[in-house]
Amino acid sequence: MLNTSFFPASVPPRPAGRYAHIVLLRETDSYSLFQTDGELNTARVHAGVSQAELITRITMFKRKQTTPERLIGRELLRRYGLVSGEQSDPQDKGKKADERGVAVDRAGLPICDYNVDFCKQCPDCISYGFAIGDAGSEKSKVYSDTAYSLSAFDASHEAFTLNAPYEGGTMSRKGEVTSRINEQDHVRPQTLFPAIITLRDVTAPLFLYVLGNVLRARRYGAQTTRTGTMTNHVLGIVLADGEICSNLHLTQRLYDALIEREAISLAQPVAVPVALDAARTLLPTLVAEDRVAVSQQLQAAELAAFLDDLGARTRGEDSMRELLQAAARDSASYHAAYVQKKGKK
Numbered sequence: 001m002l003n004t005s006f007f008p009a010s011v012p013p014r015p016a017g018r019y020a021h022i023v024l025l026r027e028t029d030s031y032s033l034f035q036t037d038g039e040l041n042t043a044r045v046h047a048g049v050s051q052a053e054l055i056t057r058i059t060m061f062k063r064k065q066t067t068p069e070r071l072i073g074r075e076l077l078r079r080y081g082l083v084s085g086e087q088s089d090p091q092d093k094g095k096k097a098d099e100r101g102v103a104v105d106r107a108g109l110p111i112c113d114y115n116v117d118f119c120k121q122c123p124d125c126i127s128y129g130f131a132i133g134d135a136g137s138e139k140s141k142v143y144s145d146t147a148y149s150l151s152a153f154d155a156s157h158e159a160f161t162l163n164a165p166y167e168g169g170t171m172s173r174k175g176e177v178t179s180r181i182n183e184q185d186h187v188r189p190q191t192l193f194p195a196i197i198t199l200r201d202v203t204a205p206l207f208l209y210v211l212g213n214v215l216r217a218r219r220y221g222a223q224t225t226r227t228g229t230m231t232n233h234v235l236g237i238v239l240a241d242g243e244i245c246s247n248l249h250l251t252q253r254l255y256d257a258l259i260e261r262e263a264i265s266l267a268q269p270v271a272v273p274v275a276l277d278a279a280r281t282l283l284p285t286l287v288a289e290d291r292v293a294v295s296q297q298l299q300a301a302e303l304a305a306f307l308d309d310l311g312a313r314t315r316g317e318d319s320m321r322e323l324l325q326a327a328a329r330d331s332a333s334y335h336a337a338y339v340q341k342k343g344k345k
């Protein structure tokens with residue numbers, strides 16, 4: 001089980017060296033688009049640490065990873081009545097606020113409007129942070145970084161022509177061909193992105209809140225209602241007094257390990273079970289190389305038991321509500337201790 005005594009009882013105002021890492025292998029389950037300006041994001045990097053040749057990898061920027069996870073959590077906070085479903089209305093002069101100065105709806109629920117008007121006190125605002133111009137900001141306690149595809153761009157993408165045909169199913173009408181044809185590079189299904197999410201100095205309930213979002217988020221990238229599904233395989237949870245390796249290092253070392261097993265070739269997708277097994281075997285070595293003091297490294301059967309137990313709690317509405325309420329108590333007390341004061345000045 002997870003060693004909850006590692007986590008602070010309340011979120012401290014200053015960094016206190018408690019790093020909880022969630023080590024993942026993100027796997028695309030359908031064609032996905034991780035792009036800016038109409039092109040897939042890529043990077044030219046070394047294939048491995050010992051495999052020195054340069055390859056092009058597809059990259060998944062950090063916002064492409066955290067935004068869907070945040071939104072899933074925020075949806076649950078509204079579903080279970082911890083924040084209001086209303087939007088903030090800048091025109092409303094008679095805005096109601098509770099005794100803490102937090103804008104509330106008629107039912108007294110805090111209004112938290114993503115990237116518009118953050119409530120500064122919910123589990124989302126306190127864990128992932130917020131910035132509202134000169135009205136204050138809170139640093140994210142959830143650290144993430146660009147993730148790189150394990151396999152090379154050539155093996156990981158496909159160019160698609162997206163057609164928008166006429167109702168008759170044809171691409172032309174009265175002899176004229178529609179211009180609604182758009183070619184785009186998509187990430188192939190079963191492309192793997194090793195990724196580490198690091199949470200600094202959060203309480204156990206806030207850790208479970210973020211972990212729950214990662215386990216629940218399914219849709220990443222553009223056009224997420226029709227494609228872009230992803231599964232996050234948790235390889236391990238590492239509780240330590242410092243940060244462990246980067247996503248790129250994890251990706252390159254995993255690449256090396258798969259070369260050793262003769263399980264990877266530049267032109268082929270990697271077999272997912274083989275990659276998962278190699279990553280699980282590799283993780284303790286990587287953590288040991290980072291020279292951090294590890295309080296707990298939850299892996300294999302122990303990790304599976306913990307995730308099963310968490311699953312049992314998130315499957316019930318009452319226990320789900322309890323998990324969210326515990327996270328909301330911790331974020332609200334942080335708000336009362338450090339955010340509210342800052343706002344008063």
Ligand SMILES: [Zn+2]
Nearest residue numbers: 112119122125
């Ligand atoms: Zn909020």
